[in-house]
Amino acid sequence: MLVGWNHAGDPRFGQVEADRYADYFTSEFHPPQYAYGSLLARWKRSFGKPFELMMPSEMGSWGEWTVAPAATLRTTAAIAVANGGSISFGHVAYPSGFMRGQVPEAVMNAIGESNAWVQSLEPWLTGAESVPMVAVLYSIESKRMLEASALSGPADDPHLQGIHRILTEGHIHFDIIDETTLLSRIDSYQLLILPDQAYISDPVEQRIREFVRGGGRLLASNRSSLYDAAGERRPDFGLADVLGIGFGDVSRYSVSYFYPIDAAIAEAIPDMPILLKDPAHKALRIEAKEGSDVWARFTDPALEAKTHRHVYHQHAHPAHPTPHPAVVAHTYGKGASLYVSGPIESAYWRTGSPWLRTLYLNGLRRLYPDPFVKVDAPLSVEVNAMRQSSRIVIHFTNVREDKAAGSKTFIEEIVPAGQIEAVVRASADRVYVVPGNTELSFVKEEGQIRFVLPEIGLHAAVILEGTDVKELVENAGKES
Template identity: 20%
Template sequence: MNEVQRPWYETTMRWGQTNLTEIDPERYDHEHWERQWTRTSVDGIIVNAGGIVAYYPSEHPLHHRSPYLGDRDLFGEIVDRARGLDLTVVARMDCNRAGERFFAEKPHWFCVDAAGVPYRAAGRYISCIHSPYYDEYIPEILAEVIDRYRPDGFADNSWSGLSRDRICYCRYCSASFTQRAGAPLPHAHDWSSPVYREWIAWNYDRRIEIWDRFNEVTRRHGGTHCLWIGMNSAQMESQSANFRDLGRIVQRTPLVFIDHQRRMPETGFQANSHTGKLVHDLMGWRGQAAESMAMYNHYMPSFRTASAPEPEARMWAVSGMAGGILPWWHHIGSAHRDRRQYEIAPPLWSWHQGAQRYLVDRQPVANVGVLWSQHSFDVYGRDDARMVAESPYEGMVQALLRERLTYRPVHTSRLADVLGELDVLILANVGSVSAHDADLISEFVRRGGGLVLTGESGLYDEEGTRREDFVFAELMGATALHRHHGDRRLPETSWEVSPAHTYLELLRPGRSESQSHPLLDGFESTDQIPFGGRLECVKVTTGRAVATLVTPYPAYPPETAWQREPATALPAAIVNEPGSGRVVSLPADLDRCFGRGLQPDHARVLGNAVRWAARQRIPVTYEGAGTVDLHLYRQGDRLVLHLVNLSAAGAWRMPMHEDIPIGPLRVLIDAETAGVDWSDQPLQARALVSGLELAKSSTRAGIELELPRLVDHEVVTVEPQ
């Protein structure tokens, strides 16, 4: 199929969005925004059509028009301008709220609490996703917009209805749930109740039903390629709170719209490359994922009309590009006192246009997979899922980054397909693992795969019920004791009581180098490292403990800060070699601890665990001072390498104020693990940001590249000349 025939969702590589506010019909400047579209080389725009506020003269009596619209059709005018420049047009909807007039006409379409009192947000009423508002009203609006304007597709901002923290008791919810569950709606959030768990499943299913229903409507009215795409995020917490099952959603659309507009303090810029890789793992690397990126000041607190600090917005965008995300600039409102925000996107978006063929349609080269389980987040994490289930994952991937190890996120639904491409699978406290997935993983290990498990991984079944023993007990060479030591949260206490003043004793029989396990590499000068976290108590069976817990002792006054008791026999790290595989289990939650405290010792143990389990097979790493988010891809007979410089202090405490260049860096690519053998061929290594031709050397064992300087990011293509 040639370029002309390919549908818009495959060919639109850069996006722009002026998110209209109610006043904008009075002040929207077409010339200004057309110029911005051109300066940023966008292929498509997202423009507000309707939902909460309509920007066109809708025929529907309840569709609230902007009070400033008058006789204008601002949406239609913008569509015409964009069409004049041959741009893709996506109509933006915002489905989930309405005002007084709508509520007065259709009170039953809105969410209510158990007493029948409507749930409200910012003075508006929240439409119920189980009501005809979604089944009838929104489809009518979608049809109206298509019939009049023929947009290429739709984006929907807050499409997924009432969030999980509240239960709607409207007549539609009541009838639908009772029909499905044979029981009335749950009275409270109680994960131990099967009815509540059914309510969760019913809610997830309804979002999928709505996704399919809206797409059926848009395709019927607008043709096969007229897609409706709701916004999603790759944060487990946000997806679960809104009943959006990332796996099921991404697998039913060729284009994903991501609403993750800025960096969060705890996950950093690298969260954006992670998002791109996770979404592409689910949809395939030929599919596209575009992300709304704030050009406004979206930090703490947010200033919706002020400019983002330029380095901060740029770094977020380049981190996304490293994960294959397509850039999409986003401004709130069409006129601003702070015009600096218009200057952020043009250079980077234009660079993207020049480099785009290297930035999409490629395969990640990574032999380490980290299992991403939204299901475990829900049924195991339950009411404290962020702390229980997501923070260990975040800490683990942060540690891998610091240890200069690359990885790929693996969604649970992709396990069977991906395991064959991995040397190591990591379960960062994935408590709930189905028997089916456990079988796949066990088979992988027995055939020689590596497995790194932390915390309670595999101790719970698919329903989130605690098993009698770890489903991986045999692989771990350890058995559950069903108790734990310490806490997930750092206790907020003074030094006067020190429950988290714990350590790990490193076990070296006879203290001999030869008997020290590689898990302890780098700790030759110490017998203990700090801990301070939660340890799941286990008993070793066939495995070998290489570290044990030292229980708390006083921290203050200093005269009392000495270890009273010898180290316990409670293992904190266990190694085992079942079949021809290698397993490291870490009952000590070093992943969660690292996410919160960034202790180098914790990252080192995690890194050692992965290196040992991978038999030291590392596809790509780097040498030189600095911290780099590194990604390697294969694209036909070419390697594409991304480096994002995370060395500035501002990369670890937002926002970024300035770039701090590093270099030189030596990048080492292991030819066999990367799947290339170019030892006899002259190579070309081009840096697409700096424009440099890089010094390189190639042997059968690997390729070495010398990057003299890294400012913010670099993309290097390596291929035979």
């Protein structure tokens, strides 16, 4: 008997102690929250258990009694399996009335179409594991501390959803891990991200320090390591030495502006102050320690806008340059770190500002310039790099999550995405696309291969095989 339950392995519940007794993980997956299905899968897969996402065949939730478009069902299936899981479609026959006991043929056809598509990919899905490249720490201990205190920590976890959106839109392959996974296998990753992880336990903090000292990369933001288990603010960041910073104060303004921004991370960003706004979180005042590089500073608004005193409809304009660092780069041992002193992930989740995403990704790419897989594609394309015993499988899933005015949105047609260019640090003898086993031309360069997908619909998986692939698979998560 296999034991599982709805929301087993779900970060919003954070029941990691009980989760360890589950044989498999499962969670509901409802359109139009397509991105959240990907987030769930990335968290679940890091525990090494089989998992599924449960999609109602109806329009949005159980018991709607009207089937969703077949393209919507196939999209949810693609998100689940490209991230290493499986999909299950739920449907209940009419319990009474003139159609009691019946399942409409339209429902069976829609489910059947998606299941047939998954079946066509099964050889490249079975037993696949994520290639360890980038790890995002979602600290359950920090989550519980915030929930038990008066500190801001909204239930929708905007920092986690924000970093998920930034990285997927930046075509970065990553896993979301907890403290136990970090302690046991952080060395298989090259980059660790701490998106406003306010509390980090002493063992985890020390493990992070060893990881960076040994050559790892660390990207942290806002309150990371600034609080203890009781919710008390420490005199300084626990990881101050690794990040090359010192704590000063909390900004007295609810908004801040990134300005000036150093050329190191300014590419494709307008030459003007860039708004940073999350009503629940403020930027921190920090100092950069000797040996650190300041890549951006904060400019303050003219005043704190209030009902009786304001400049315009919302917050005030940028007016006062400050000496306070906003982005700090630092070298520690053989590794390096980057720290952003504002709530950039949650601000991106709240505002969708493309300039915040661009700034973040510019910094990430300076910190981590040579990932195992590097992709240039439209924003809608999510990348997952998986490995089997004899090959690398790179999934490209094309899902644009649109929002309608006050209603749910369903995917009725797949809009193609084209000219996807990828560089993989690998040597392969054969590269092909599935399903269909279509050979794909590629160029061998020093230590890597390069290929271009001219166009994809909903999904394409590129398979790398060859005499060197077995060694490649075994060492894909290690530094070259």
